[in-house]
Amino acid sequence: MERLTEPIHLNLLALFYFLFGSYKKKIDYDLILRPHHAYSLLRVAEYAKENEISTVTLLEFGVAAGAGLMNMSQIASELTKSTGVQFKIYGFDTGKGMPPPESYKDHPEYYLEGDFPMNFEELQKNLPKNVELIIGDVR
Numbered sequence: 001m002e003r004l005t006e007p008i009h010l011n012l013l014a015l016f017y018f019l020f021g022s023y024k025k026k027i028d029y030d031l032i033l034r035p036h037h038a039y040s041l042l043r044v045a046e047y048a049k050e051n052e053i054s055t056v057t058l059l060e061f062g063v064a065a066g067a068g069l070m071n072m073s074q075i076a077s078e079l080t081k082s083t084g085v086q087f088k089i090y091g092f093d094t095g096k097g098m099p100p101p102e103s104y105k106d107h108p109e110y111y112l113e114g115d116f117p118m119n120f121e122e123l124q125k126n127l128p129k130n131v132e133l134i135i136g137d138v139r
């Protein structure tokens with residue numbers, strides 16, 4: 001839907017790449033869900049390949065239900081296919097949602113203790129081998 005706000009000729013090109021493009025082209029044309037993850041992971045995979053770095057570690061601070069972690073993992077596995085670079089992914093979270101706000105900087109008007117909870121058992125069961133959850137306060 002975000003793509004459709006762009007000029008028509010870019011959308012026509014994007015449609016072509018959506019149907020026939022490589023994974024890299026799909027990233028170039030913002031056709032991968034969470035394009036900010038896709039763009040950064042592509043850049044890091046290309047950098048690693050150029051510099052003969054075989055494995056890259058990704059850290060996510062704040063996992064919640066795991067949508068972002070699973071998205072990164074899926075993108076990483078596609079990029080491993082095309083670049084050979086391996087990814088090891090760690091997700092840090094309390095495991096029970098937001099800790100209590102400590103000051104106005106935590107935006108207590110938006111975020112309360114327990115918001116964004118995680119179903120640890122369910123998420124753990126579905127994690128690929130290269131993804132690990134680290135439970136506890138990041139401090």
Ligand SMILES: C[S@@+](CC[C@H](N)C(=O)[O-])C[C@H]1O[C@@H](n2cnc3c(N)ncnc32)[C@H](O)[C@@H]1O
Nearest residue numbers: 062063064067068093094097098116136137138
């Ligand atoms: C907005 S959610 C993360 C959303 C997730 N990144 C995604 O893409 O779906 C924020 C998460 O940060 C976690 N969190 C906040 N403060 C934390 C702390 N001090 N230690 C560990 N986890 C924390 C909360 O448990 C919550 O699940």
